[in-house]
Amino acid sequence: xxLLSPKLYQFLVSCFASVGSFTYGYDLGIxxxxxxxxxxxxxxxxxxxxxxxxxxxxxxxxxxVGAFFAGFMSSSLGRRGTIAAATVVFIFGCALQCxxxxxxxxxxxxxxxxxxxxxxxxxxxxxQAELAHPxxxxxxxxxxxxxxxxxxxxxxxxxxxxxxxxxxxxxxRVPLGIQIIPAxxxxxxxxxFPESPRWLxxxxxxxxxxxxxxxxxxxxxxxxxLVRVEYDEIVSAINEERENGLHxxxxxxxxxxxxxxxxxxxxxxxxIQMTGVSAIQYYSPTIFAQIGLSTGRTLLFQAINSIIALIxxxxxxxxxxxxxxxWPLICGNLGNCMTFIAGAILLAKFPPGGDNPRSxxxxxIATTWIYNFFFSSMCGPLSWIIPAEVFNTKTRSWGVAIxxxxxxAFNTMIGQVTxxxxxxxxxxxxxxxxxxxxxxxxxxWALLPETGGTPLESMNKLWETAPWxxxxxxxxxxxxxxxxxxxxxxxxxEKSSHVELALDEKALA
Numbered sequence: 001x002x003l004l005s006p007k008l009y010q011f012l013v014s015c016f017a018s019v020g021s022f023t024y025g026y027d028l029g030i031x032x033x034x035x036x037x038x039x040x041x042x043x044x045x046x047x048x049x050x051x052x053x054x055x056x057x058x059x060x061x062x063x064x065v066g067a068f069f070a071g072f073m074s075s076s077l078g079r080r081g082t083i084a085a086a087t088v089v090f091i092f093g094c095a096l097q098c099x100x101x102x103x104x105x106x107x108x109x110x111x112x113x114x115x116x117x118x119x120x121x122x123x124x125x126x127x128q129a130e131l132a133h134p135x136x137x138x139x140x141x142x143x144x145x146x147x148x149x150x151x152x153x154x155x156x157x158x159x160x161x162x163x164x165x166x167x168x169x170x171x172x173r174v175p176l177g178i179q180i181i182p183a184x185x186x187x188x189x190x191x192x193f194p195e196s197p198r199w200l201x202x203x204x205x206x207x208x209x210x211x212x213x214x215x216x217x218x219x220x221x222x223x224x225x226l227v228r229v230e231y232d233e234i235v236s237a238i239n240e241e242r243e244n245g246l247h248x249x250x251x252x253x254x255x256x257x258x259x260x261x262x263x264x265x266x267x268x269x270x271x272i273q274m275t276g277v278s279a280i281q282y283y284s285p286t287i288f289a290q291i292g293l294s295t296g297r298t299l300l301f302q303a304i305n306s307i308i309a310l311i312x313x314x315x316x317x318x319x320x321x322x323x324x325x326x327w328p329l330i331c332g333n334l335g336n337c338m339t340f341i342a343g344a345i346l347l348a349k350f351p352p353g354g355d356n357p358r359s360x361x362x363x364x365i366a367t368t369w370i371y372n373f374f375f376s377s378m379c380g381p382l383s384w385i386i387p388a389e390v391f392n393t394k395t396r397s398w399g400v401a402i403x404x405x406x407x408x409a410f411n412t413m414i415g416q417v418t419x420x421x422x423x424x425x426x427x428x429x430x431x432x433x434x435x436x437x438x439x440x441x442x443x444x445w446a447l448l449p450e451t452g453g454t455p456l457e458s459m460n461k462l463w464e465t466a467p468w469x470x471x472x473x474x475x476x477x478x479x480x481x482x483x484x485x486x487x488x489x490x491x492x493x494e495k496s497s498h499v500e501l502a503l504d505e506k507a508l509a
Contacts, residue, residue, distance in 0.1 A: 006217050014128040014140045018147035019186040020120035025151025030175045033159030039171040049419040057415035062114025064408035070122040071401030079127040079196045087187030090116025098177035122404040125388035130196040134455045138320035141388050145381035146313040156303035237457045241394040249398045257463040265387040265403035271440040272383040273410035275336045276433035279418040312376030324452035330441045332378025337437035339371035340430050347427030
């Protein structure tokens with residue numbers, strides 16, 4: 001560790017934690033191919049769209065339940081303990097899926113595996129945000145979506161390979177069973193990595209918290225000035241929250257600025273699902289088949305689609321701490337809207353089941369790929385970044401848990417209805433996503449303040465200061481208030497490092 005810079009060490013720790021996100025991305029990618037594979041259809045006696053919808057949606061229903069329990073677990077077990085427990089649940093669910101003898105066993109395994117993923121996707125960005133320096137926090141928490149993309153990419157090519165390579169039940173059992181491997185690695189090694197210093201200090205484990213901060217920020221030097229200042233700031237923020245707050249979950253609803261944050265994060269996670277991403281991820285093979293493509297070719301195109309998503313997520317990691325959060329989210333939704341307009345026109349002009357020309361097929365595939373780039377480079381990663389950073393230490397676990405539950409509630413709904421909707425109303429289903437993407441852009445333009453670069457201990461000040469209608473907020477005025485706070489505290493002989501850091505790094509620039 002001594003050979004690594006502190007920020008690189010934080011980044012690498014966060015990469016390892018993101019293996020949990022890999023499991024979610026892998027499942028998102030693999031299930032669409034599993035339910036479309038020939039031997040799955042034969043083994044389960046040609047399941048209808050309702051049963052197929054249950055196989056897909058009960059995974060996210062389980063994730064909804066898991067995210068709820070994660071709020072309790074992260075407070076009592078810590079961030080690492082919660083990750084380890086989640087991997088045990090996930091592995092058990094995967095084992096049931098891989099060895100399923102009937103549809104009930106498969107669906108039960110999907111639900112249990114989903115519980116594990118719900119816990120993982122709630123706790124991982126929270127853990128990453130609490131480890132990272134503000135200047136790289138966006139990159140670090142964007143790893144959730146990036147590793148999700150890596151998982152989806154691996155799933156696409158593994159699923160494609162299994163489809164071509166097996167002529168038995170292994171065509172779907174093997175790809176479902178492979179996801180046990182990364183989960184086992186994560187659960188087995190997570191305790192070799194640092195616990196969240198904010199959780200340790202919140203539990204009054206001050207010596208452990210100080211050593212962890214030193215490990216993260218100064219290669220183990222507990223006497224580093226930066227470590228001491230950061231330690232004092234976290235302890236001060238925790239003490240203030242204890243003196244002024246209610247119980248953490250109640251504080252989310254009864255403190256105005258906290259409720260505002262919760263409202264924005266719930267809206268964000270709901271809006272992400274209403275961009276149409278789940279419809280594309282779960283049912284693209286079905287949609288491609290409707291325009292005349294074979295199963296093998298649709299799986300190949302889905303695999304290429306995963307590469308495009310990963311490239312987009314890489315762009316986000318590189319740029320999110322430069323561009324901030326607000327405008328990428330707005331522009332991404334507008335881009336999504338345009339691609340769904342194009343897709344709806346193509347499906348209306350060249351309806352499924354007809355003898356569609358090659359140009360129409362290429363056009364529809366292209367709109368899917370372009371949508372995936374817009375979503376992956378702007379919208380998807382921000383749905384994990386923003387909730388993980390906006391809450392204070394006392395409310396962070398429950399705030400992230402509730403917003404993650406919202407994600408899975410809407411994901412479950414879309415997963416359940418998409419197959420039936422595409423069959424019965426076809427291209428008109430796309431109208432829903434056209435409208436939602438456009439209104440998402442307006443909503444976040446109006447209500448989402450920029451949070452990029454602001455230290456976690458300064459979030460209360462940001463959300464208490466920013467107006468509800470954000471376009472009326474002048475960044476210069478906010479920075480002037482931070483400067484005034486520095487001068488006031490200096491006059492009292494005090495230091496406010498988190499405010500100075502916000503100024504030095506031009507948090508709202």
